[in-house]
Structures are given as structure tokens and as C-alpha cells.
Amino acid sequence: MDKVSFSVPSNTVFGILGPNGSGKTTLLGIVMDILKVSGGSYKWAGNESTDKMRKHIGTLLETPNFYHYLSGEDNLKIAAKIKGKGENDIERVLQTVNLFERRKSKFNSYSLGMKQRLAIASTLLGDPDILVFDEPTNGLDPAGIAEIRDLIKDLNRQGKTIIMASHILDEVEKVCTHVAIIQKGVLKTVGSVSDVLNTSGTNAVLIELSATDNKQLTNTLQQMAGLESISEVDQGIEIICPENITAEQINKFCFDNGIILSKLNVKRKSLETRFLEITGKQSDR
Amino acid sequence: MLNLFKIEWLKIKTYRTFWVLFLGFLVFYPVAFYLTAYKYMEQMTSSKSLEEQVLKTLVDPPFVFPKVWQSAGWMGGLFFIIIGMLFILLITNEVQYRTHRQNIIDGWSRMDFLKAKFSMLIFFVGVGTLLVFIMGLVVGKVFSDPGTDMFTNIHMVGYFALMAALYLMLAFLVAILIKRTGLSIIIYFAIVCIVDNVLWLVFTLKDSQAGYFMPLEVVDSLLVNPFKPKLMEKRTVADYTLVIATLIYISAYAYIIIRYFKKTDLKT
Numbered sequence: 001m002d003k004v005s006f007s008v009p010s011n012t013v014f015g016i017l018g019p020n021g022s023g024k025t026t027l028l029g030i031v032m033d034i035l036k037v038s039g040g041s042y043k044w045a046g047n048e049s050t051d052k053m054r055k056h057i058g059t060l061l062e063t064p065n066f067y068h069y070l071s072g073e074d075n076l077k078i079a080a081k082i083k084g085k086g087e088n089d090i091e092r093v094l095q096t097v098n099l100f101e102r103r104k105s106k107f108n109s110y111s112l113g114m115k116q117r118l119a120i121a122s123t124l125l126g127d128p129d130i131l132v133f134d135e136p137t138n139g140l141d142p143a144g145i146a147e148i149r150d151l152i153k154d155l156n157r158q159g160k161t162i163i164m165a166s167h168i169l170d171e172v173e174k175v176c177t178h179v180a181i182i183q184k185g186v187l188k189t190v191g192s193v194s195d196v197l198n199t200s201g202t203n204a205v206l207i208e209l210s211a212t213d214n215k216q217l218t219n220t221l222q223q224m225a226g227l228e229s230i231s232e233v234d235q236g237i238e239i240i241c242p243e244n245i246t247a248e249q250i251n252k253f254c255f256d257n258g259i260i261l262s263k264l265n266v267k268r269k270s271l272e273t274r275f276l277e278i279t280g281k282q283s284d285r
Numbered sequence: 286m287l288n289l290f291k292i293e294w295l296k297i298k299t300y301r302t303f304w305v306l307f308l309g310f311l312v313f314y315p316v317a318f319y320l321t322a323y324k325y326m327e328q329m330t331s332s333k334s335l336e337e338q339v340l341k342t343l344v345d346p347p348f349v350f351p352k353v354w355q356s357a358g359w360m361g362g363l364f365f366i367i368i369g370m371l372f373i374l375l376i377t378n379e380v381q382y383r384t385h386r387q388n389i390i391d392g393w394s395r396m397d398f399l400k401a402k403f404s405m406l407i408f409f410v411g412v413g414t415l416l417v418f419i420m421g422l423v424v425g426k427v428f429s430d431p432g433t434d435m436f437t438n439i440h441m442v443g444y445f446a447l448m449a450a451l452y453l454m455l456a457f458l459v460a461i462l463i464k465r466t467g468l469s470i471i472i473y474f475a476i477v478c479i480v481d482n483v484l485w486l487v488f489t490l491k492d493s494q495a496g497y498f499m500p501l502e503v504v505d506s507l508l509v510n511p512f513k514p515k516l517m518e519k520r521t522v523a524d525y526t527l528v529i530a531t532l533i534y535i536s537a538y539a540y541i542i543i544r545y546f547k548k549t550d551l552k553t
Contacts, residue, residue, distance in 0.1 A: 061390055
């Protein structure tokens, strides 16, 4: 991590976004005292971090970590004891993630999705005000993903602050109110989702197009002034351009240069566009 | 500390491997000790050969008071290596399944994690010492003449506790530094069975007392093999010196463990 610095407003769903290997989990590992840093500091709720404070933060970091030979319920008993919370909350959290029926089954008999649910249940023990989720929908089926997203939104409505790391842009866009984008350990941008979407000096839009000969189309578009980027994708070409360049102008330019477009689609400005603008199209690995 | 131990107990109370190894120690040591005593005494009383009669005069009877305390401690030490292996397993399991991370994430300090494991160490040493005491008492009572003084040499039980503590501290250190279960156990056994003995032998052959200060020999020398004739004993270092040296080793291992674990990244 290189001089990453930001603060998370309370009562928000704060997304930490970045390509694989960008440092999201490292960042969360540092604030959880799992990883040691050479410099820098962090505070929780305005106070210097202490071990005790972590007892009041529900955290799921990377993968669910439980004793494989113990039942889901017994694993939660250990977590509850460490957090200094009573065991009477265990039934509620297991019900919340739909795991109550399988509470007596051993952890190693759980599916990946069930393990993830148990990890989320564990974070809810003692009803903490701050929750930290690292890739919370990992391994879940589509229904499970929707449930967890609803749960996160619901927790936020109850006034909880949620910090969530993800590389799934759609997830962040659907759930988060704020976002920080990290790449190779460097903070690229941070703010509310709408601010981040609109601070691209040029207010760029994403346009998808294709023609019979996409190579020729690319060469032609490179002659057109004002386009920010042109990239070949699976079945055509994507361009990012300022809002003032319209689809009509592009269509006309292509037609005038002897190309008839078979597809022309102006996508609404999404976090994905913004993300790709910021991080580029190359994965970090 | 008691609270931390209760949490450790929750972790292992239904762990089959724990019970297999723990009960293995609790059963095999007493059975082996009693049977050895029984066979030895039987042979000694029935033997008429000159050889055995000579041996008898060279070696104090190992299974009657007061020497039985030394024998109980010495043999307890042999079987306690199982507990050393179990202790390594309980620590490296946490690393392998990353539950040590989760314990910290859930709000333990790194010292809490170490203290919890240390509470297990005390538990194992306590149980082992109690068992050595019981076996010394039972075997001594069975094979000694009535009226023999029972409590001479009972400090050997204390030496066992010291030995158990040192062996487990070494296991603790190896597990924390190596992290991998298999490799940790191999290294532990290598130190216990080979390295320490070779070092001791090298020094002793050179007629140096330094061999008695090797990391484990320091406490092994307090509880020597009861079948070894006294004439072969070359140690001149006093017991209390070795006790102090053992305590220094235990403190040094604890210092390294704490220093390392407090600063390290918790990865697998």
C-alpha cells in the first residue's frame, strides 16, 4: 500500500474496489491487525485502534476461517466467547443467514456458500455497528447473492456502517453509497458513488459498436477527433468519449468513411466505465 | 487465563485427534510403566545368575521407593513426547485453517492467542505431572517393602514438571516458527531424538560438562535413565544449576515466541 488515505463516513455502505491483487484485502488485513505495516495509522470511530475495539466490529476477511471438525453452532460459540458476547445471539444470526437447520452439521460438510453464510452470521454476532465484508458474495448462488445484498442494505438502513471490498463492479454499484478505487496499492479515487461517476473531467460515455470489418472500423475511428479511447472487445469495439459526441455524429462519420455499422449502442455511464477509465483494461496480475 | 483456557477447551473438546493422542498418553504410559515394573521385579526376585546379581548391586532398584519417583518421571518423559506432538498439532492447525487470524479479527490480542495456548501447556504439564505422581505412588506402594519412606526423592516429580514444560515450550517455538504441521513435527522429533543427544555426546566424550547444558539435555540430566549404573554418571554440575538453566531456556523460548508472533503477518 502506498500512502492510501481516506475516511469512511458513518452509516454508509463503503465499497473498496480494485482489480485482483490491487491490495483490498491487504488494506483490510492491516486495519484488523492481521498484517503489520512499516508506517501509517488508522482509527476506528475516531479512536486509536485497540484489540478490544475489534470485538465490536463484525469482520469477514477473505475466506471463512473456522474449525473444520466443529459444527457451525460450536464455531459461533467460540467466536461469541472471544467477542465477549453471550451465546443467546447465535440462533438469531443463524436464522438471518438461513443456516439454522444445519447448525449441528460439521463445518467441513458445508458447501462453499454455506461456509460463506456462516462467516456472515459470525460477523453479525452481538449486533455490531461496524461491519467489514471482504468479497461477501463469494461462492454464493444467485439467490444467495441477492439475499446477502438485501441483508447489507437492510443493515445499512438500521444505521450500521458497512465497509465492503469487492472486485465485482455490479455488486458495488448496487449496494454501495460510497466507493474507493485502489490499484496496485495506490488510491485512485474516493467519494460517493455519484461523485465518483461524475468527476471524470470529461463526463465520458461508453459506446459499443460493430461492423462487418471491425479492424477497418477501429482504423477509421482513430481518425475521428475527440474520442478518449478505442478498444476491441469480444464482438465489436468499445469507445469512451465525451458526452458531447453523439451517436449520430459517430454514425455519420463512419458512413462518410464507407463503413456501415451493424451495432451502435450508447451505454449509460456506469461504474464499470469509470473503473476501466481509472484502472485501464489490464489486470494487475 | 481461565477464560482463555475455556475457549481453548471449546476448540478441542470434540476434536478426535486430540482425544486419540491425549488418551494414548493417559493409557499407554501407566500401562507400560506398571508392566515394566512388574516384569523387572519378577525377574530380579527369581534370577540366580551371577550377572544379574552384579547388576542388582550396581543399580538401585528402580521400582521401589525412593528411586521409583525418578523412574516414573523418566518414563513419563518418554511418553510425554506424544503430548509434544499433540501440542504442535493444536498450534499448526490454527495456522493451517487460518483460525488464528479469525481469533485476532474477533478481538483477541496476539498475546491473548499466545496466552490461550500457554494455558493449554499448563494443562498438559499439570495432567502429566499428576499422572507421574500417581504412578510413582502406586508402583512404589506395590513393590516396596511396607514402611519404606515414600517421600525421599519426591522432588523428581517436580523435575518431571520442569521437563514437560521445557519440551512443550520447544514444541510451541517450533510450531510458531515453522507453521506447517508435518515439518514442525519432523523438526521437533529431530531435535528431541537426535540433535540434542548428539551434542550431549560430543561434549561428554570431550570430558566437558557443557553437554549437560544443551537445550533439552539440561532437563533430561535431572531425570536420568534409572537403569543406568551410577558409575557411568559423569555429571558434576549441581541439580539446582540445571534447574536454573532450564528456567532460563523456558524464558528464552517464551521471549522468542512472543517477539516473533507479535510482529509477524498472520498468513498461512
